[in-house]
Amino acid sequence: MFTYLTRRVISAISVIIATVIASFALFFIAPSDPASAICGETRCSQQRYEDIRKSLNLDRPVTEQFAEYAGGIVFGRDYTDGGVTQHCAAPCLGYSFKTGQPVLEQIGSRLPVTLTVVLGASVIFFGVGVTLGSMAARRRGTSSDRALVGLTLVMSSIPYYLVALLVFLYLVISFPILPRPGYFPIADNGPVKWFLGFLAPWLVLGIYNSTSYTRYSRGSMVESLSEDYVRTARSKGISERRVTYLHGLRAAITPVVTIYGLDIAYLIVSSIFTERIFDLPGIGNLVLQSFNNSDLPMIMGTVIVGAVVLVVMNLLVDIVYSFLDPRVRLS
Amino acid sequence: MSQTSATEATSSGRPQTVTRARRVTNPSGQEPFLVVDDLRVEFPTADGPVQAVQGLSYQLPMGRTLAIVGESGSGKSVSSMAVMGLHDMRRTRMSGSIKLGGQEIVGMSSQGMRKVRGDQASMIFQDPQSSLHPYFKIGWQISEAYRAHHKVSKKVARNRALEMLDRVGIPNPQRRIDQYPYEFSGGMRQRAMIAMALVNDPKLLIADEPTTALDVTVQAQILDLLNDLQKEFGSAIMLITHDLGVVAEVADDVLVMYAGRAVEYGTAQEVLASPSHPYTWGLLESIPSVSTEHEMLRPIRGNPPSLVNLPSGCSFHPRCPYVDRVSGDQCRTELPELVRRDQLGTDASRCHLADPRAIFTAEVEPGLA
Amino acid sequence: ACGTPSSNNKQAGGSSSDTIGGAQQKATDESAKGPAKDIDGAKKGGTMTVYAESTPSTFDPTNIYYTDGNQIAKLAFRTLTQFDIRNGKPVLVPDLAEDLGKVSADKLTWTFKLKKGIKYQDGTPVKAEDFAYAIKRSFAHDVFDAGPTYQLSYFKDADTYKGPYTSGDDYKGVETPDDSTLVIHLKTPFPDLPYYGTFPMFTPIPKAKDTKQKYEQNPMTTGPYMWQSYNPGAELKLVKNPNWDASTDPVRHQYVDAWDFKWGGDAIKSQQQVLASQGPDAAAVEYDNVDASVVPQLTGDKKAQLLQGDSPCTIVEQMDSRKIPLDVRKAIALAYNWDEMNKVSGNNSLTSAPASSILPPAVPGYTKFSVAGLTGTGQGDPAAAKAALQKAGKLGFQLSWYYSNDSQTSSQLTQARTKFLEAAGFKVKAIGVPKAQIRKYTGNYDSPVNMLFSPRGWCSDWPSGSSWFPVLFKSQSVKDGNSIGELMDPALDKKIDDISALPLDQQAAKWGALDQDILQTYVPALPFYYDKMAIVIGNKVGGAVGDPTQGLPVFTQMFIKS
Amino acid sequence: MSSTPASGTPLLSVRDLKMHFPIKNTDGLFARKQVVQAVDGVSFDLGKGQTLGLVGESGCGKSTLGRAITRLYQPTSGQVLFEGTDLAGLPEKRMRPFRRELQMVFQDPYSSLNPRQTVGSIISTPLQVHGLAKGKEIQRVQELLERVGLNPEHHNRYPNEFSGGQRQRIGIARALAVEPQVIVADEPVSALDVSIQAQVMNLMEELRRDLGIAFVFIAHDLGVVRHFCDRVAVMYLGKMVEVGDREQVYTAPQHPYTQALLSAVPDLGAVRGVPPRERIRLAGDVPSPINPPSGCRFRTRCWKAQDICASQEPPLESKAEAGAGHSIACHFPEVKESLVAEASA
Amino acid sequence: MSLGVDPQDQVSSEALVAAVPVASTKEHGKSPSRIAFDRLRKDRMAIVCACVVLLFILVAVLAPLLCAIEGQNYSDFHTELVDEFGFPTIGPNADHWFGVEPKTGRDLFAQWTYGARPSLVIAFVASITSSVIGVVLGLTAGFLSGWVDRTISWVIDFVLSLPYLLVAIAAVPIVVQVAGGVNALTPQDNADIRFFVLIGVLVFFGWASLARLIRGEVISLREREFVQAAKVIGVPTRRVLFKELLPNLVAPIVISLSLALPAYIVAEAGLTFLGVGLIEPTPSWGQMIAKATTYYQADPLYLWLPVVGVSALTLALSWLGDSVRDAFDPKTRR
């Protein structure tokens, strides 16, 4: 178990390192000319351009630059522009071309929004999905089961962003049934406003994703209910409810939980649609903004952070899985 | 297999000695705890109804062991699960009667069924690996079974579980009780299953191929254990197996099933030593033995029939070498009744042959070990 | 100054009537004193939310040049002088200075008397040397590269002094003989210096508090509001500055308790929200120009939620006179289908008016005239254009330009231009570049295209032709990267210099005449439209008026109605 | 058929064969390389037309041995001599011709046939690979199908259209296609019902009789082995503990494990009036092959174990008193009369 | 008597074919794939979905023809048909079957039919390419094991732990810049580059999961006895891979292909909607949706055309995929 984890951690780290190298390499593959990107919008004197190149070490060999970059991630680094030196603390992913601020600082300031959206929605889709799914599994073959399965299939076949967009346009703007989405920090606005601001994205993201959870957990539950040990449980004379929701669900939930973990990670790195449609200042909007500004360090920074989120979550899921499944835990 | 075409032995009429008895009474003559009468189990499927069990009747008194044998798919498990009420009633059609200690099981409410299950009757299954819940500790699983029928504290239930683990011969139960099933070896898992089945002192224990997945040495251990426990508790045991050797060693009574029907029913002694159904003969002949050195075995030809599409008449007729000994097309057109062979014995069989015993003695027995 | 960064795709500005408002006069009121005059029905309290899609690039006072940053900065940074908007007209008044500056006889030394007792938000007193430091700081143009640059051409020693970080504090261009006097030395006369004094770069910055690029995170404020938090690109929150003294401030109010600026959201969505005025959106402003798709909703009660005003900007279609011969430029003018251009751009009478001159109506000196083909209206005449081109022997002349291929409007405009220019016998080569980098390409006059260089339009830095013609049409403008038409005609240079040398009150009319002269003689650009301001405000927003010097609402006078 | 041992060089001779699987131990920080000693020094000879039965408990290495012989596994050490050629170290290319001589029949009738190929193509694959019956493949396939008792017309059907017993016949036909001299049959009948099992047993019996094929017959059903094999080898934890002619092993087993194994087999004697034999009940389970007990591997479950058993590994040697060709790996071999009472009946 | 040639046994084995429940009783010699396709043919839902998909394919293929019949093309501006604020002054009519686009007045029917093209082309090209790569690498990794397997598995892990949307966004500007000096590109070139970048991104992220799936399947198949049997026979490795293993992977390949198609259509339109996918002048549904959101109240048809297009197509493809999975793997039947 312990070695297994060590090995997983090592492979996770190798993936992250590879991501860092790859994203660094892209700076050089792409003739994006960071110096001119930083150098103001219209008037950039040759002098200033050269200065920036120097401050970014673009005049030094690639290997040296990479060492600097990698060093920044491990130890932090300094960045000098126009005679001004700024420090970028330990996991330093460079500076935004646009704002000159450390990339990570900006990502950090946006992360809470994204996390709030995704985690809030995840509570909904997990709860709703598992409840509906296990209920459907118990009533397998009945018309209500079939209706539910059909409905989830239709729902999950329609692209998420269309659902979100239509809900926003019609239920928030045209017929304001849902409160207007937005990010209102609790500290300034109180919990009610904060909550209402997230309500629409939570509901949309939550309910949309709950369809696939209904299907996962239904499938998983159907499988586990047909297992021999459920028959054993039934043969003990315990109540059907206990058979289903303790013995059946206990086994069925394990794979669902692992998918859940991975999905949360996936939703965090792909919350762009939600944020774009509901106008929330999260990571996704930051990336989109950076894309529109050609702010390469920001984009790459988010790619790296996204990869870290995915890798770490993968790892976490493995660990959690080993707690959920004693067979893995002790082997 | 070799057989003479001794058609002259087949007479048109039946010997007078045969008593017709649609319902076969308990071969041992004791007061039965379990009485199954004309049980039918049918599963509607896309290809048509699967007639898994048809017209099955048998009785099982306390303290005795009934073995049910038959080929794969002959309905052994289905019939035993019916006794436990474990079929999904939405997808099963069941008729007939199962009386457990006088209580009718067929059509019983699921509430009532729950009270019976695990208390009056309990069951162990073929694959101890998949029959134990992998996510719960052994002790928890056993005490859950106890608490389902006894209003006791967790502590008491746990002590009971410990006691049972000890009883079934699991070494160091104090430690084992908090382990997960996969930390057990196959034999120990099956012991744990038995402990769980016996935790409420059930009057009936159904063991569905409890040793098929185990090695011979471990199988011997488990069979011994069952034997000992039965002696101790005096419970009735229903043992499902396809190993006739096991039957011979542990069973008092035997029910041979073929394609969902009982084809022969009697005491183990009778059924195995002087069977009167060609299918039973075939089974015995299929078992390799040492004395017929490098001779051909005499297997039953062909394969078991599909339960959706049963052959007409006697289900066994397409595979039966003695069809021609019965006059006319009787075997192909008419389903024989399960009848008692003679008044002295208890053996009953479902065959049109006039004097199967004679055929057995003359033609089959010499070939057996 | 240039418009907001978004002004390439979103249009700005506009007046309430169909006729273009008359030119504003250069008005000054040296005697203006605080406190500012109360506004009828004004209420105190509440938080005002302000939305915009494009993000002000900086809030460092030295670096602010775009109109959006400039306008918002007025809430927090007081400067030497300031505009007071009276009946929609800007009047230059002293702000932190006691007067509008006294110029020496040789016109090379300006002396500003400073008000006493002014404090920063932390209660520390403002000193004259803080003004001097701020001016010195503006010479560090490598650090604050976006800021205005007039000081670089007019102030003394501008070519040698590189700001306090590299050249130290020793700069002869500013002096502070005592704590309430600021003296500025020039190398050439700069009569508009008091107007320049309205820019945020003239707000005091104590040297000890200067954190260079980080200064915008925590600047020293003197206005009615101070920083609560600033998240570049996303949000700026302002709260009341307790050390602001209303009695010293002739232009600002402190009606609202707090400001919450939010950038980056979709403009149309924000406009919809503000228009709907649900909850907090009732006290909200969206300062991007109203999108055409929102216009149908502006009926009934909602009509009042449209705030219109003038804007000091003209948008043009540039042509490089060095690469495109005059007769070809004239043929191009004939070919332009302005109706299509307007529709594809999303222009409408609320946000724009067809332009026929360089100077917009909001700038003194504006003269109404019309040069054939340069009226910004009509469907163009490809046949005539083709004939003209043929006559010039330039059939198949290649026209090329950069456009933002990730902007729908820019791409569609290119498609439209391509169509009618090709119909007129031109060859067209349009080069798509990312939106974010378009200015880099269009700003490079040496690039291999011959049309549509930047600036795409121009906004007054102060209401005078002197912030237009000397900047845009002199030969040196090409070097500065601020040219329209890339004209390099010494004769024109001389004309411009001559007008600049005239006394201020005589200049206006001359600029107007020059405007017509340039368009007629050189055709350096095709006037497209005059920008107008037309924005939506929440239904509880009070005191909303347009600021014609910026084409934006005046934030300092807004309040929230109950 | 009589069970005369072949004279001269045996057809197949296995010498001290070892098959160790490296496994990663997952306890502790650093993965220690450990090995599963699945087969640990096994030797035997197999003559032409002879059958050797391999019996033993689950996990004792029977399948591994079979697979090492057919070179599905590359043996760790030891020799597999086929007519004197050592196959153990042969590269796959040079192994090819011997593949014709050495075939295998598998246990699971469901997974041993490719569900995506017709029976015809399954059986003709070996023909194509070895370039046999060129141009007449279909005839040959039909011949083979007929040989194993299937309808030759069915060559274009897919395996899912056949029952377990029929599938096993197809598997046998495939093995027969190359006319091998030795077939390693790994539990060929244990997945089948008794009646079907007997059909397949008969088929194999016939093949042996008619074609003179030698078998290494792996099974855990002692009855089946007893019926089919001339010689029987009993394995325990990767080692052979006893090997001898059928009669020797079944009627006069000398290794305690063999005795225990035989006595554990339930039989019909009870109902036939045979006096019950003495039963030996082994306690516990087979130890792990990763860390087998020192000395005699059976000692942990052996009632006769003494100190020497822990320290010294008993060699597999023929005991004079036991009879020719009967070898036992035990420090204290003995015949238990009470055990064999029934067998002679 | 010998059983092998027992004529009676012949009879019984004949009889038995009918008796084995798994065997189809009517026709013989059907491969499992055939059986699956037969099953699919009987699935009414699948047929309806296939028809819908076919309809869209026809629309895309015949777009020029359809537009010629209508008498319009997708690129001509009709600014005379929009009012001062850009709103169309006409609805659907004989000249413009679906009306015209706000602002530019381009013909919506033409935009819509041509808009189906990129979705379908990108989805098909990307899913087929990624499947080929995934299958080849998965097969190789699974069968060869050792360092080849470790390397490929690592790459799979790597690709799968990259945030797909973010990388897609990062890749577009980078590749556009790599693809050519900006000055050399016409608007059409630019649009085309985006097109291929999109395919590239989808392929880059698409192959990995299939490769992982195939690898897992191969590893489990590798241990199957029929592969062992092939080895014992002496079948060369390549033949084992392609004749024994590959046919057994038909089900996972077909299933993953049928799931990839709708996913890629969704991805294409989504990225385009965000502004990081296709650009003008390529007509595409994603762009239409992005543009139409501002006009949804005044001109709902403009929004609903592409919304219905994308939804109906993905819905039909997903359901078809579901039916395919059921057909190949009846155990998971709903």
Ligand SMILES: Nc1ncnc2c1ncn2[C@@H]1O[C@H](COP(=O)(O)OP(=O)(O)OP(=O)(O)O)[C@@H](O)[C@H]1O
């Ligand atoms: N739920 C069900 N639905 C449909 N058919 C079923 C169901 N359960 C059992 N069957 C069928 O009923 C028949 C009898 O099954 P059963 O499990 O009783 O056989 P068995 O005698 O126990 O065989 P085995 O020795 O293989 O365990 C089989 O053909 C089986 O396919």
Ligand SMILES: Nc1ncnc2c1ncn2[C@@H]1O[C@H](COP(=O)(O)OP(=O)(O)OP(=O)(O)O)[C@@H](O)[C@H]1O
């Ligand atoms: N590829 C392998 N890697 C690691 N260990 C293996 C491998 N194959 C077999 N083993 C181990 O080797 C031992 C012998 O296995 P083998 O399959 O030969 O046993 P067997 O006698 O055939 O058992 P069974 O009767 O269950 O088929 C077992 O402990 C098994 O776990």
Ligand SMILES: [Mg+2]
């Ligand atoms: Mg069963």
Ligand SMILES: [Mg+2]
């Ligand atoms: Mg094996």
Ligand code: NI
């Ligand atoms: Ni024999």
